[in-house]
Amino acid sequence: MKISFLGGGNMANALIGGLRHQGYSATDIQVVEPVAEMRAKLADIYGVRCTPAIDEGAMNCDIWMLAVKPQQLREAIAPLKGRLGTQLVISIAAGIRSSDIGRWLGGYARIVRTMPNTPALIGAGITGLYAGPGVNHQERASAEKILNAAGPTLWVDDEAQMDAVTAISGSGPGYVFYFMEALQKAAEDAGFDRAAARKLAVQTFLGAARLAEHGNESPAILRERVTSKGGTTEAALKSLDADGVAAAIARATKAAQTRGVELGDQLGADS
Ligand SMILES: NC(=O)C1=CN([C@@H]2O[C@H](COP(=O)(O)OP(=O)(O)OC[C@H]3O[C@@H](n4cnc5c(N)ncnc54)[C@H](OP(=O)(O)O)[C@@H]3O)[C@@H](O)[C@H]2O)C=CC1
Ligand SMILES: O=C(O)[C@@H]1CCC=N1
Secondary structure (H helix, E strand, O other): OOEEEEOOOHHHHHHHHHHHHOOOOHHHEEEEOOOHHHHHHHHHHHOOEEEOOOOHHHHOOOEEEEOOOHHHHHHHHHHHOOOOOOOEEEEOOOOOOHHHHHHHOOOOOOEEEEEOOHHHHHOOOOEEEEEOOOOOHHHHHHHHHHHHOOOOEEEOOOOOHHHHHHHHHHOHHHHHHHHHHHHHHHHHHOOOOHHHHHHHHHHHHHHHHHHHHHOOOOHHHHHHHHOOOOOHHHHHHHHHHHOOHHHHHHHHHHHHHHHHHHHHHHHHHOO
């Protein structure tokens, strides 16, 4: 399957990295990206063909992967209007509804809306997918196969759930790196140099995530096992509770979800 990416920024880079990592041929991937520096970077790292604007080469694909910012999407896909035949369109744009993309494309229904995340770069992402009624079984399978290069996939039946997926796993690496940054800073404040502090923080996340993945036990059980009665973890967790951190995380994810809905409402409204 030949894939053309529309937009060659952070997330396209992560997805192309995942595809190449899985052995996907560079000759089957093209990128339309206006920024010369980004084109040079993608061509250099992945050996893919890059072009500043949609041309005949880029049109010669089975799948269009829409990887521009939500605010750029409508204008970016205008050149595709009326020029798509059987190609599958996969969008990774936050908030933008598949029905709006279909309308902007002049009434096109072969659209799968997805939400990957940046660990896709090393095949360790997770992607939510939604397909409307205009997508057949084979097209669903094609979308899943492509996104599987980025890590596991999860289909949702109701498109509104894509905004929740965005808030949890799409934006999620941002929250994890925020916590990781804070843990590393605490280690540096305790006297470790940057390299040692990074090692302590990163390996703690990696180990905890792998432990959680390993069995079926809930995070609550795993947390209790770390927490000796009257010990150090208990002191830290009491402090986190007193600061309302769990509630703050719930509010943060809600803010992300609300922003996704807002983007869909605002950008899809004027059409
Ligand atoms: N970053 C992430 O973790 C995730 C992002 N997403 C979604 O992925 C999409 C891309 O995000 P991200 O990669 O972070 O954004 P970036 O800004 O890094 O990448 C978008 C790229 O598209 C370029 N572009 C602008 N207009 C066009 C056009 N008409 N044709 C082709 N390319 C164009 C932009 O150029 P210029 O900079 O000049 O505008 C930019 O280089 C967004 O819709 C986002 O919601 C989804 C999951 C995770
Ligand atoms: O911040 C954003 O809007 C994008 C979508 C999910 C992750 N990054």
